[in-house]
Amino acid sequence: MSNVETLPGRGGFGRLFGRMATTVRLSLSKLSREPLGMVGFIVLAVLVIVAIFAPWIAPYSPTAQNLPQALQAPSWAHWAGTDEFGRDILSRLIHGTRITIQTVLAVTLIVGPVGLIVGVVAGFVGGRTDAILMRATDIVLSFPSLIPALAFAAAMGAGLQTAIIAISLTGWPPIARLARAEALVVRNTDYVAAARLYGASPLRILFLYIAPMCIPSVVVRLTLNMAGIILTAAALGFLGLGAQPPAPEWGAMISNGRKFMLDYWWVAVMPGPAILITSLAFNLVGDALRDLLDPRHVRS
Amino acid sequence: MIEVENLEVAFGKGDDRKQVVKSVSFKVAKGETLGIVGESGCGKSTVLRSLAGLDRHWTGRIALAGQDVAKERTKQQFELAQMVFQDPYGSIHPRHRIERVLAELLRAMQRGEGWDRVVPALERVGLPAAFAERFPHELSGGQRQRVAIARALMLAPQILLLDEPTSALDVSVQAEVLNLLSDLREEQQLTYVLVSHDLSVIAHMCDRVLVMKEGVFVDELTPEAFRGGEITQAYSKTLFEASFL
Numbered sequence: 186m187s188n189v190e191t192l193p194g195r196g197g198f199g200r201l202f203g204r205m206a207t208t209v210r211l212s213l214s215k216l217s218r219e220p221l222g223m224v225g226f227i228v229l230a231v232l233v234i235v236a237i238f239a240p241w242i243a244p245y246s247p248t249a250q251n252l253p254q255a256l257q258a259p260s261w262a263h264w265a266g267t268d269e270f271g272r273d274i275l276s277r278l279i280h281g282t283r284i285t286i287q288t289v290l291a292v293t294l295i296v297g298p299v300g301l302i303v304g305v306v307a308g309f310v311g312g313r314t315d316a317i318l319m320r321a322t323d324i325v326l327s328f329p330s331l332i333p334a335l336a337f338a339a340a341m342g343a344g345l346q347t348a349i350i351a352i353s354l355t356g357w358p359p360i361a362r363l364a365r366a367e368a369l370v371v372r373n374t375d376y377v378a379a380a381r382l383y384g385a386s387p388l389r390i391l392f393l394y395i396a397p398m399c400i401p402s403v404v405v406r407l408t409l410n411m412a413g414i415i416l417t418a419a420a421l422g423f424l425g426l427g428a429q430p431p432a433p434e435w436g437a438m439i440s441n442g443r444k445f446m447l448d449y450w451w452v453a454v455m456p457g458p459a460i461l462i463t464s465l466a467f468n469l470v471g472d473a474l475r476d477l478l479d480p481r482h483v484r485s
Numbered sequence: 486m487i488e489v490e491n492l493e494v495a496f497g498k499g500d501d502r503k504q505v506v507k508s509v510s511f512k513v514a515k516g517e518t519l520g521i522v523g524e525s526g527c528g529k530s531t532v533l534r535s536l537a538g539l540d541r542h543w544t545g546r547i548a549l550a551g552q553d554v555a556k557e558r559t560k561q562q563f564e565l566a567q568m569v570f571q572d573p574y575g576s577i578h579p580r581h582r583i584e585r586v587l588a589e590l591l592r593a594m595q596r597g598e599g600w601d602r603v604v605p606a607l608e609r610v611g612l613p614a615a616f617a618e619r620f621p622h623e624l625s626g627g628q629r630q631r632v633a634i635a636r637a638l639m640l641a642p643q644i645l646l647l648d649e650p651t652s653a654l655d656v657s658v659q660a661e662v663l664n665l666l667s668d669l670r671e672e673q674q675l676t677y678v679l680v681s682h683d684l685s686v687i688a689h690m691c692d693r694v695l696v697m698k699e700g701v702f703v704d705e706l707t708p709e710a711f712r713g714g715e716i717t718q719a720y721s722k723t724l725f726e727a728s729f730l
Contacts, residue, residue, distance in 0.1 A: 274550070362650055374575050374576075375570040375571075375572060375574065375575045375576035376576050376577055376578045376579075376704065378539055378568075378570070378576075379570065379576055379587070379633075379636065380578075380593065381538075381539060382537055382538065382539065382567060382568055382588070383563060383567070383590040383593050383594060383639075384558075384560040384563045384594055385589070385593040386593070389593060393589075394666055397580055398579075398580070418509060
């Protein structure tokens with residue numbers, strides 16, 4: 186039995202690393218057959234890099250006022266023009282990616298685990314637990330996401346954190362429903378029955394057998410949700426309930442520019458493409474992930 | 486080895502109550518293979534699932550290896566009987582490598598990591614050790630069913646419950662799997678209960694055959710009677726003729 190030593194599973198970081206490398210290579214080769222998805226991933230990677238290195242990339246400070254330069258049209262000095270305080274709009278957009286990416290990540294990290302756990306537990310346990318959890322989900326689902334956010338901002342004061350919590354509060358029910366539907370299917374499979382027969386505890390079945398099978402579709406759904414999160418965050422910013430001035434939040438920038446829209450169009454317009462490109466990138470990535478992770482959606 | 490008395494299984498309550506198995510009793514001796522045949526929906530799989538401990542809607546008495554078992558089994562009682570499922574594509578965790586599939590039993594039973602038992606278990610069912618690294622989707626149906634059998638044998642049970650173990654496989658692979666099961670039975674003194682609607686599989690494997698119809702056993706046959714076609718009971722005769730036409 187000399188081959189026992191070569192079997193993995195017992196430590197062996199090199200081997201684990203090798204397996205991960207294989208998985209990544211396989212995914213990349215699949216992805217290269219999806220040009221649109223590839224574009225989404227590249228745009229997203231660029232956005233993340235811009236967000237991380239914003240202070241070094243941005244040509245001007247996002248908040249320093251320069252009143253003699255106020256409301257300049259786009260030019261070589263200011264590619265996207267300046268706003269009413271003479272701040273460079275391009276620099277503000279670049280710094281705004283930080284706020285956007287931060288919001289999206291924070292909301293996703295809250296919504297994903299909460300939705301997954303609620304849904305999987307409801308689907309697996311069933312009975313009364315299922316009924317209670319799903320009715321709670323239905324109640325939350327019946328709120329349009331902006332309304333609790335408004336109430337929340339009124340109660341806790343406007344700000345980025347409030348916006349994140351408010352969006353998260355209404356964001357988890359779709360995930361929970363999806364996870365529940367998946368769990369209902371997985372619960373009745375033979376390999377779960379087999380696991381019951383070798384005495385696997387309910388918790389073991391829940392976390393090692395059912396939850397992992399629900400994760401791919403949840404990840405896909407989360408990615409597709411990210412575009413919606415960006416839009417809701419921008420809407421909250423537009424209403425003055427998101428990040429507060431002088432923070433360069435894209436929605437808030439549009440809202441400011443509204444006052445000068447007729448004479449100085451670039452102030453209101455410039456954040457638009459940024460929001461559009463980011464949402465589009467997330468949607469493309471979500472679609473590509475669905476093709477990669479979910480074998481049921483075969484491209485015809 | 487197995488004693489079943491007045492086993493009744495019913496699902497639902499009140500007007501929706503549907504009695505699937507109606508007071509059946511049978512015994513299986515050690516080392517024997519009992520076959521259960523019948524049409525779809527006659528309750529044969531339900532009997533098997535009750536024996537395994539998957540269905541908890543039964544009343545009556547079930548004893549495995551001389552020990553009465555309740556609806557909720559203890560870990561020791563699970564070790565007495567394991568089950569092989571019909572569909573090898575659905576009965577193995579699709580995201581676990583084969584080594585993990587096999588080691589899971591020992592981990593769930595809290596008997597250590599179990600990695601060192603993987604290779605012997607694979608060799609026992611005639612699979613190369615290299616398969617431990619693969620995922621189920623990289624295996625053929627017959628190979629998967631072998632893995633499922635290896636898994637069922639991991640805990641060294643005395644009883645193996647086979648729910649149509651070959652009906653999802655090609656005919657050529659069917660024979661391989663059936664021969665493997667026969668060899669294992671001789672090697673390890675296993676007791677089988679085999680449920681199938683394929684009469685040739687039953688005739689090949691079983692020492693005794695029970696014919697089931699609408700939740701009751703209507704006939705008991707020997708494989709000789711089967712092969713010779715000496716069947717007297719009316720329903721068995723219909724079943725027999727229908728499947729050899």
